[in-house]
């Protein structure tokens with residue numbers, strides 16, 4: 287399998303290349319030159335596979351000969367062995383034709399584990415094969431950091447440095463990161479804001495000498511391998527609810543557009559998927575795009591669903607590439623216009639094409655609280671604010687064509703106990719995994735918001751070994 291950049295200038299790469307590169311050298315995002323195809327006749331057989339076996343069928347054509355089949359199967363098994371539900375992504379019917387798929391059974395109780403547990407192991411395999419080491423640096427406002435740490439703990443080829451703003455993440459979020467006792471995991475509390483942490487990451491990547499010396503890398507949401515891993519649960523939901531003859535719809539709590547783009551990819555690969563409903567909170571840049579054909583950014587506002595507080599959805603560029611007939615020049619122009627003027631537009635015909643698959647929905651905090659309460663009344667179960675927005679989207683925007691719809695639940699309710707308690711009067715019980723963290727010792731270094739201090743710290747703590 288070869289991968290192209292959405293901006294058309296960077297060289298095509300194979301799987302190992304895109305895994306390690308993340309972003310393309312022309313600033314674009316990689317995607318496969320063509321989609322592996324699964325035909326209708328194979329759907330009943332795929333529906334009988336375990337999650338791991340289905341993942342192997344879907345991932346193998348993307349990985350190509352980078353990893354032998356038996357090794358890939360073992361990596362996948364290992365990635366999902368730590369999930370606390372045998373189905374990995376269990377589905378529950380909450381009303382006729384409406385299922386909730388729980389993507390939060392991984393080690394950090396959020397959907398990013400589904401991709402990162404696999405991607406961390408793929409990195410490790412490829413690096414070990416090459417006899418190389420990398421240092422991953424990341425900034426987090428809470429959840430992504432712990433998912434990345436859990437993905438890399440115990441890796442022999444990766445040192446991971448995660449910066450969080452000191453005193454500005456919740457106790458549980460901090461402990462999910464700082465109680466990991468692996469020697470290759472390095473937590474840094476920065477005396478500053480989340481934006482300061484992000485600026486420090488950018489500055490380290492822009493320091494070319496430092497970047498090369500440390501072999502810096504990222505596991506951010508633009509990495510193709512994360513999308514690839516996410517295609518699997520759309521396929522699993524679709525084949526479970528259809529025998530291939532009728533489409534299954536999905537409603538997706540959306541921030542960076544990575545999750546819902548994986549649904550689009552699954553549809554392109556032949557899985558019986560109908561409409562994809564993009565669910566946003568008040569940061570509704572995508573909803574406005576699907577309504578108007580114009581992408582125009584506005585300031586980010588803080589909401590109860592912080593993982594969706596995003597005004598630039600980087601993975602949207604992958605869909606744009608298809609909407610603009612895979613013309614990298616036009617994608618680059620649109621993105622340049624967005625960077626300088628904060629907007630770009632597609633033609634009415636291009637918008638109509640996008641709307642053949644996508645619909646969009648928004649819900650403010652008040653509506654989210656109401657949905658959490660409604661869900662609790664009707665099912666007796668707590669739901670987190672992100673998942674509630676997806677469920678509300680499924681209820682309000684589902685096509686009334688008698689076909690099933692799946693709302694993706696992206697975080698465990700215990701990760702957002704205040705919002706759940708406010709809406710329902712009941713505090714969700716803390717799962718064992720989280721409760722255990724409260725007893726464990728923490729490891730973390732506090733540093734000033736200063737590039738030189740952080741670089742010195744990374745240099746001093748990165749294990750020795752050849753740069754990738």
Ligand SMILES: *Cc1c(COP(=O)(O)O)cnc(C)c1O
Nearest residue numbers: 540541542543544545593696697
């Ligand atoms: C990251 C995240 C999202 C948004 O997913 P994208 O792939 O960025 O669209 C939604 N909900 C939760 C809980 C998340 O952690």
